[in-house]
Amino acid sequence: MGKETIAPIRKQEEKKKFVRRLDHDDSQRITRVVQWLFVTLNGWLGIQFLLWVRYCERGGTGVNVPRPAGAEGWLPIAGLMNTKYLLLTGHVPGIHPAAMVLFIAFMLMSLMLKKAFCSWLCPVGTLSEHLWNLGRRVFGRNLRLPKWMDFPLRGLKYLLLGFFVFLIGAMSAEAIHDFMSTPYGLVADVKMLNFFRDIGQTAVIVIGLLVLLSMLIQNFWCRYLCPYGALFGIASLLSPVKIRRDTEACIDCGKCARACPSSLPVDQVVQIRSVECTACMACVAACPAQDALQFSLAPRKAATPAERWRHRTLRPTTAAAVLTFIFLGLVLAAKVSGHWRTNLPRGIYVDLVSHAREAGHPGM
Numbered sequence: 001m002g003k004e005t006i007a008p009i010r011k012q013e014e015k016k017k018f019v020r021r022l023d024h025d026d027s028q029r030i031t032r033v034v035q036w037l038f039v040t041l042n043g044w045l046g047i048q049f050l051l052w053v054r055y056c057e058r059g060g061t062g063v064n065v066p067r068p069a070g071a072e073g074w075l076p077i078a079g080l081m082n083t084k085y086l087l088l089t090g091h092v093p094g095i096h097p098a099a100m101v102l103f104i105a106f107m108l109m110s111l112m113l114k115k116a117f118c119s120w121l122c123p124v125g126t127l128s129e130h131l132w133n134l135g136r137r138v139f140g141r142n143l144r145l146p147k148w149m150d151f152p153l154r155g156l157k158y159l160l161l162g163f164f165v166f167l168i169g170a171m172s173a174e175a176i177h178d179f180m181s182t183p184y185g186l187v188a189d190v191k192m193l194n195f196f197r198d199i200g201q202t203a204v205i206v207i208g209l210l211v212l213l214s215m216l217i218q219n220f221w222c223r224y225l226c227p228y229g230a231l232f233g234i235a236s237l238l239s240p241v242k243i244r245r246d247t248e249a250c251i252d253c254g255k256c257a258r259a260c261p262s263s264l265p266v267d268q269v270v271q272i273r274s275v276e277c278t279a280c281m282a283c284v285a286a287c288p289a290q291d292a293l294q295f296s297l298a299p300r301k302a303a304t305p306a307e308r309w310r311h312r313t314l315r316p317t318t319a320a321a322v323l324t325f326i327f328l329g330l331v332l333a334a335k336v337s338g339h340w341r342t343n344l345p346r347g348i349y350v351d352l353v354s355h356a357r358e359a360g361h362p363g364m
Contacts, residue, residue: 026316027281027282027284027285027316028281028282028285030316030317030320031119031120031280031281031316033320034120034121034320034323035120035121035126035129036126038120038121038122038123038126039123039126041070042073042123045068045070045071045073046071048065048066048068048071049067049068049071049189049193050193051063051065052065052066052067052068053190053193053353056349056350056352056353056354057353057354059350059354060346060347060350067341067342067349069097069098069340069341069342070098070102070331071189072096072097072098072099072102072189073098073099073102074189074192075096075099075188075189075192076099076103076228077164077168078096078099078100078180078185078188079096079099079100079102079103079104080103080164080165080168081168081171081176081179081180082095082096082097082099082100082103082176082180083100083103083104084168084169084171084173084176085100085173085176085177086100088172088173089173092339093176093177093180094342094343095180095181095185095186095342096180096185096188096189096342097334097339097340097341097342098334098340098341098342101330101331101334101339101340102330102331104330105326105327105330105331106121106232107231107232107235108326108330109121109232109322109323109326109327110232110233110235110236110239111235111236111238111239112239112240112241112322112326113239113241113279113314113319113322113323114236114239114241114242114277114278114279115229115232115233115236115275115277115278115279116278116279116319116323117232117323118222118226118229118232118278119278119279119280120279120280120319120320120323121323121327122222122229124221124222124226125219125222125229125278127214128214128219128220128221128222129219129261131211131214131215132214132215132216132217132218132219132220132261134215135214135215135216138215139215139216142216142217142218143216143217144217144218144263145217150263153223153224154223154224154276156224156225157223157224157225157226157227157229157230158227158230160225160227160230161227161230161231163227164227179362182359182362183352183355183356183359184359184360184361184362185362186342186344186352187352187353187356187359190352190353190356191356191359194356194357198357218261218262218263219261219262222278223262223276230275233275233276234275236275236277237273237275240297240298241279241295241296241297241314242271242272242273242277242295242296243266243271243272243277243279243281243283243284243293243294243295244270244271244272244293244294244295244296244298244299245266245267245269245270245271245292245293246291246292246293246294246299247270249289249290249291249292250267250289250292250293251288251289251292252267253267253288253289254267255267255286255287255288256283256284256286256287256293257283258286259282259283259285259286260282260283261278261280261282262274262276262277262278264276264277264283266283266293279295279319281295281316281319294312294313295313295314295319296312296313296314297312297314298312299312300312
């Protein structure tokens with residue numbers, strides 16, 4: 001047997017030393033726990049918000065359920081507008097301040113932990129994940145679009161983001177304040193709820209098509225159409241934590257790339273810089289080699305893989321703790337400082353909500 005044949009065999013034998021069992025990898029279990037906790041929180045907020053709307057629509061009779069300010073997390077455009085208002089004036093807006101607080105919290109998550117909000121917290125992201133898993137069971141597989149089609153489609157969410165950034169970028173602080181103070185701005189959350197309560201045939205068809213496409217193609221909405229995710233992806237480029245591959249420990253099995261829901265070439269690069277990475281850690285969970293793949297800070301220049309990653313790897317429990325700290329920390333700070341709720345008298349809200357369907361967009 002010649003040297004050319006022996007060398008590759010020795011290399012594979014050396015790499016096999018690092019092969020490990022995966023039964024201790026709990027990243028996906030922890031991710032799912034966080035996902036469902038956040039889905040439960042959103043469900044509770046949704047029920048409370050619906051009860052509050054019905055109370056207002058009945059003229060303030062019945063059970064008086066407080067308006068849940070956390071429901072403003074579903075108003076990302078208001079959050080972006082209010083963040084600009086804060087930057088321009090130095091003052092926290094009085095209308096939908098919770099939308100701004102949550103928007104800033106999710107941005108901080110992206111700056112620190114890539115697009116972890118999308119895969120760990122976003123209810124739409126959680127739904128999308130279950131839809132493509134359901135599609136895989138129903139149809140036997142998910143479709144992967146060819147690169148010539150995938151790349152232009154990914155640009156759609158950046159076009160949508162650019163549209164909103166252009167509109168909001170042209171607004172002055174005074175214009176933002178005036179918009180938020182209109183009946184439409186004050187009950188934007190109610191308008192969103194009424195869209196689904198009074199949903200029409202066209203909207204049902206569009207949503208049904210999105211559900212079908214999400215079953216066929218992994219993360220269809222998140223990958224191609226979500227402007228919120230596009231913004232967080234751009235912010236995630238500044239994150240010091242990334243998926244990193246140790247070429248010495250890697251056994252070139254390709255399992256990480258096959259497990260990636262964003263179809264990233266994890267097995268071909270040293271670190272994932274892509275704006276599409278959601279820090280879901282599915283690739284890390286799929287990797288069978290010790291320390292070959294890590295969600296970590298830049299590795300130390302040490303002699304062994306174990307020393308190289310020591311104190312640099314972010315464990316799933318640590319990532320969950322950081323996300324929780326950012327979320328609860330900003331929410332509690334806003335509540336303590338009095339910048340969480342929109343402080344309108346009950347009578348005004350009763351009148352506004354009762355006529356929410358009649359409130360037209362001020363720009364229309």
